[in-house]
Amino acid sequence: MLGTSKLRYGNPLLFFKLKEIIKQNKITDLIIVHPYYGWLAWLLKKSTGVKLSLLSHNIEAERFKSMGKWWWKMLWIYEKNTHKIIDHNFFVTEEDLDFAVNNFKLEAVKCDVITYGIDWKHPPTDIEKKEAADKLRQKYNINSTEKILLFNGTLDYKPNIEAIEYLINNINPLLLENKDFKYKIIICGKGLPESYHELRSYSSQNIIYAGFVDDINMFFKGADVFLNPVITGGGIKTKLVEALGNNLTSISCTSGACGIPEEIAKSKLIVVNDFDWACFAQAVFSADIPAIIPSSFFNHFYWGNIAAKAAKIISNPITRKIK
Numbered sequence: 001m002l003g004t005s006k007l008r009y010g011n012p013l014l015f016f017k018l019k020e021i022i023k024q025n026k027i028t029d030l031i032i033v034h035p036y037y038g039w040l041a042w043l044l045k046k047s048t049g050v051k052l053s054l055l056s057h058n059i060e061a062e063r064f065k066s067m068g069k070w071w072w073k074m075l076w077i078y079e080k081n082t083h084k085i086i087d088h089n090f091f092v093t094e095e096d097l098d099f100a101v102n103n104f105k106l107e108a109v110k111c112d113v114i115t116y117g118i119d120w121k122h123p124p125t126d127i128e129k130k131e132a133a134d135k136l137r138q139k140y141n142i143n144s145t146e147k148i149l150l151f152n153g154t155l156d157y158k159p160n161i162e163a164i165e166y167l168i169n170n171i172n173p174l175l176l177e178n179k180d181f182k183y184k185i186i187i188c189g190k191g192l193p194e195s196y197h198e199l200r201s202y203s204s205q206n207i208i209y210a211g212f213v214d215d216i217n218m219f220f221k222g223a224d225v226f227l228n229p230v231i232t233g234g235g236i237k238t239k240l241v242e243a244l245g246n247n248l249t250s251i252s253c254t255s256g257a258c259g260i261p262e263e264i265a266k267s268k269l270i271v272v273n274d275f276d277w278a279c280f281a282q283a284v285f286s287a288d289i290p291a292i293i294p295s296s297f298f299n300h301f302y303w304g305n306i307a308a309k310a311a312k313i314i315s316n317p318i319t320r321k322i323k
Helices: 006-010 013-024 038-048 060-066 072-085 094-103 126-140 158-177 194-205 216-222 238-245 262-268 277-286 295-301 303-315
Strands: 029-033 051-056 088-091 111-113 147-152 183-188 207-211 225-228 249-253 269-272
Touching: 013 038, 029 038, 038 051, 038 072, 051 072, 051 303, 060 072, 088 094, 088 303, 094 111, 126 147, 126 183, 126 216, 147 158, 147 216, 147 238, 158 183, 158 194, 158 225, 158 277, 183 216, 194 207, 216 238, 225 238, 238 249, 238 295, 249 262, 249 277, 262 269, 262 295, 269 277, 295 303
Parallel strands: 029 051, 051 088, 088 111, 147 183, 147 225, 183 207, 225 249, 249 269
Antiparallel strands: none
16 A cells, blocks of 8 residues: 555555545554654544554664765654654664653653564574574585674665675674684675675685575574674664574674663673774674573564563553653
């Protein structure tokens, strides 16, 4: 119904279609994702009395500001006003919630954290991980003595391109200095700009560009360490949640680990200061690969638990105190 055109966020015909659906099905609550349909949600609220919830994956204006977009201030005003008309606002991290309360002047009692989730309750078995690792080693001709390091992301997205730059120019040179450390870095993702020439010039430096892959879970299961040198972009990094959910030891910069409590990931998540590449490389060398992701991680990130929490909040909003 919504379509994929860039003009879909301003399509007035959606109002009449959704209004009819709401009335026919006696819908009482409507959830929108991101602030872009704020105008539509407001019209539907006024015409049908439906209660509104908004799930914000990040502070969109701040994300585009970090990407250097000139129009971020206009989005900031629109985003702020959208949040203000919503009956209950959900954010994926405490950091985003605090930002919105303090900068958009939202009522804290109308805000809660509902994180991104995964749809499985348990980590893959050792057999599953070994089978995936064997497939990766065979496909990319990786020796059994070499660690498989993984980076994944949409590569036409500026924060991920920046992470690629940090990886090939700052982190990998430090890894290469350790002659006793045997490894290959697999980079997955679509949209790598043509100017990078599929990273062919880095193939002699232990870097494999896999491009878009059909089954990213096989890479999450088969790799030894997930690399997340992402610093900009805001919100929770879904690929980091999925990596940890596959019991993949992960190393992240502080900014890239927002929304993932270290106490529930334990030693499976190693967090280093932004831009401290020497510490990042050292974390790769000392990563605790055999460690098991604790069950508390799945209690927190399993979609079933998240949905139940959201439903309870919508029915009986939780009173929060402004920090």
